[in-house]
Amino acid sequence: MSATKVGILFGGIGEEHDVSVKSACEVAKSLDPQRYEPYWIGISREGAWKLCKGPDTDWEHDFVPASLSPDRDVHGLVVWHGDEASVIRLDVVLPALHGTMGEDGTIQGLLELSGIPYVGCDVESSVICMDKSLAYLVATDAGIATPGFHIVRDGDSPDPQTLDYPVFVKPARSGSSFGVSKVNGPDELQDALALARQYDSKVLIEQAIIGKEIGCSVLENESGLTLGEVDHVALSTGFLRIHLENSPETGSQNSQFISPADIPQYQQQIIKDAAVKVYRALGCTGIARVDMFLTEDDKAVLNEVNTLPGLTSYSRYPRMMKAAGLTFADVVDQLIAHALHVDRR
Numbered sequence: 506m507s508a509t510k511v512g513i514l515f516g517g518i519g520e521e522h523d524v525s526v527k528s529a530c531e532v533a534k535s536l537d538p539q540r541y542e543p544y545w546i547g548i549s550r551e552g553a554w555k556l557c558k559g560p561d562t563d564w565e566h567d568f569v570p571a572s573l574s575p576d577r578d579v580h581g582l583v584v585w586h587g588d589e590a591s592v593i594r595l596d597v598v599l600p601a602l603h604g605t606m607g608e609d610g611t612i613q614g615l616l617e618l619s620g621i622p623y624v625g626c627d628v629e630s631s632v633i634c635m636d637k638s639l640a641y642l643v644a645t646d647a648g649i650a651t652p653g654f655h656i657v658r659d660g661d662s663p664d665p666q667t668l669d670y671p672v673f674v675k676p677a678r679s680g681s682s683f684g685v686s687k688v689n690g691p692d693e694l695q696d697a698l699a700l701a702r703q704y705d706s707k708v709l710i711e712q713a714i715i716g717k718e719i720g721c722s723v724l725e726n727e728s729g730l731t732l733g734e735v736d737h738v739a740l741s742t743g744f745l746r747i748h749l750e751n752s753p754e755t756g757s758q759n760s761q762f763i764s765p766a767d768i769p770q771y772q773q774q775i776i777k778d779a780a781v782k783v784y785r786a787l788g789c790t791g792i793a794r795v796d797m798f799l800t801e802d803d804k805a806v807l808n809e810v811n812t813l814p815g816l817t818s819y820s821r822y823p824r825m826m827k828a829a830g831l832t833f834a835d836v837v838d839q840l841i842a843h844a845l846h847v848d849r850r
Contacts, residue, residue, distance in 0.1 A: 508542040511841065512598040514612065515560050516548040519605030520683045520704060528816035529560035529601040535834040544582065544593060546571060556584055575618035597844050598623040600813060604680040608813045609635040624844045626812040630788040634810040636678050637709055640787060647786035649779065650806045653712040657698065663710065665691035671713040674698055676705030680811065716800040719766055721780035722825040723793045726839045727846060733825030735776045736764035753819045762821060764828040772799060779805035791843050794822045
């Protein structure tokens with residue numbers, strides 16, 4: 506059998522560009538060259554698409570221009586060599602993209618137009634999960650607990666004296682703690698809103714939840730759902746900010762990731778059951794990391810859903826899967842296999 510032609514998208518114009526490049530480097534280490542023929546498409550911070558030799562090379566300078574065609578007859582890449590174009594037909598696309606313009610339904614929409622099978626959630630699910638306020642509304646309707654919150658739009662000026670502190674102020678549509686602040690009193694609110702508005706015009710003020718931060722990784726294949734071991738983000742101070750740190754590969758400054766989580770088995774099952782319920786309610790496909798809080802009275806409260814979670818050497822999703830006995834190569838194989846067979850109608 507011929508090798509499967511896989512297009513791997515990485516980089517992007519969003520705030521998680523660097524994280525995406527690191528995720529793609531891990532994918533590169535795990536692709537079996539006997540099974541896959543990879544085509545690496547790096548997207549610069551300015552939005553230029555570049556067919557390159559790989560994410561761990563000088564891809565921003567050693568490339569040929571290429572773009573994904575929305576024309577289903579092309580079913581792949583249009584590559585430019587000067588004034589002449591050629592076509593590379595792809596079997597499947599793996600978006601190693603995170604955050605804005607990668608995880609929010611934009612790339613998924615282009616892939617739907619192209620007709621190329623792709624890894625991950627569809628347009629609708631990606632949009633809903635990326636916007637925390639929409640995800641909370643859908644989750645609440647499905648009987649899943651969420652933090653109390655209200656939306657602050659551009660031009661709104663909430664009264665700092667009316668809030669029950671502490672609260673978290675965060676962009677509604679961003680990831681990896683970009684633009685997030687913990688606000689302990691009224692005098693901190695305006696600076697937190699200004700920071701969040703650097704990333705999104707729609708901002709959430711969210712009630713802080715007292716409890717342990719627990720995550721659950723979900724992998725979908727033809728047999729159903731496989732769950733990784735749940736993890737516990739043990740914080741020494743503040744909140745999880747590992748993707749904002751200078752050298753996350755050597756460990757976080759304020760957090761430790763414990764997987765399996767240091768909680769009783771029955772509490773792990775509470776989280777797993779809730780994660781599956783969240784995954785189904787939000788219409789996820791293929792892959793997701795569901796982050797939750799576990800309160801002292803054994804209540805699972807949704808924090809957020811990552812539909813294209815980080816795949817770096819220090820990311821939680823591959824760690825949780827590894828703790829459950831799945832190598833990263835296993836995960837990639839199952840993601841691609843599922844993408845090739847999922848019905849996107």
